[in-house]
Amino acid sequence: MSELDIVGVAKDYGALRVLDDISISVDRGEFVTILGPSGCGKSSLLRILMGISRASAGEIHLSGQQIDALPPERRDIAMVFQSYALFPHMTVLKNLSFGLKMKQVPKSERERRLAHAVEICNLSGLLDRMPRQLSGGQQQRVALARAIVMQPALLLFDEPLSNLDAKLRDTLRHELVALHRRIGATSIYVTHDQSEAMAMSDRIVVMDAGRVLEIGTPLELYRAPKKAFTAGFLGQTNLLTADAGDHRAKLPWGQEISCDKDAFGKVQVSARPEDIAIISDDDGVGSVTAVSFMGPTALYSVRIGETQIKVSQSGASALVHVGSRVALNFVGPVHVIEGDANRKAN
DSSP states (O other), X not given: OEEEEEEEEEEEETTEEEEEEEEEEEETTOEEEEEOOTTSSHHHHHHHHHTSSOOSEEEEEETTEEOTTSOGGGSOEEEEOXXXXXXXXXXXXXXXXXXXXXXXXXXXXXXXXXXXXXXXXXXXXXXXXXXXXXXXXXHHHHHHHHHHTTOOSEEEEESTTTTSOHHHHHHXXXXXXXXXXXXXXXXXXXXXXXXXXXXXXXXXXXXXXXEEEEEEOHHHHHHSOSSHHHHHHSSOOEEEEEEEETTEEEOTXXXXXXXSXXXXXXXXXXXXXXXXXXXXXTTXXXXXXXXXXXXXXXXXXXXXXXXXXXXXXXXXXXOOOTTOEEEEEXXXXXXXXXXXXXXXXX
């Protein structure tokens, strides 16, 4: 059952259209991430959902009610900001209580909600501290708890982990997903971090230049994207032009590989670096131009003619050195990017 329906939303700033015909449905309890590069319209959409900005066209329905004309305080939505936005002159407890008091929630209910949020966000020893006395991770947990106590129909997250260091970001990423499952919230999470989106989401909405390109589960979008942009943006890939026919494709240097679709003619294929094996071969068509040892994996750049190929080898016990001649083995079928010219008519 859809909890949130965004229908044909557009946003114009004068002659500039920053959002164009955005339509997204989010089920109750679902965690959906909006992913795209800076300037693609993610934050503009979030501001429209929150009521901070008005859409130029379209409708927004939340819990069966049209809300696009309602002021922010009547939308039953809470947001966790990138900057945390805690009141610096208030203790943690007063930060958590402020919204409830403004909404005149009865004291007994206020205390119940506060106790619940403090427990699940692990804040019991921090209630008397000021924000300046907290670490970045602690401040983020306070910002989460402040949103949770409002018990909104929709939780919005505006790149809330981007200001944290990599290790803490990874820890809080898992905590946030676990928290989402415990409270059963419906959540929209905005990020430009592909790893974050894939690790956290039930579904991902890929945006570029103010438009939704495609929507799917992390696995669907990673293994079988419909758009070349998605293939290139969601992790690393090799986008290659090939001559296809009968589930086979010939690469520019003449090597034949298998495809996941019955395509024909000139097509574009996506081959993930981890789906390519690198083999030392004095007669190989490729030459290693760069090697990066990452511990669990070794990342190679291989030049074949004018084409540069990225290869990821896991569990490498020995490295292939720069300058070595190599052959490439494409493990399993590569993915054919959809297009009118790529598919046979049924």
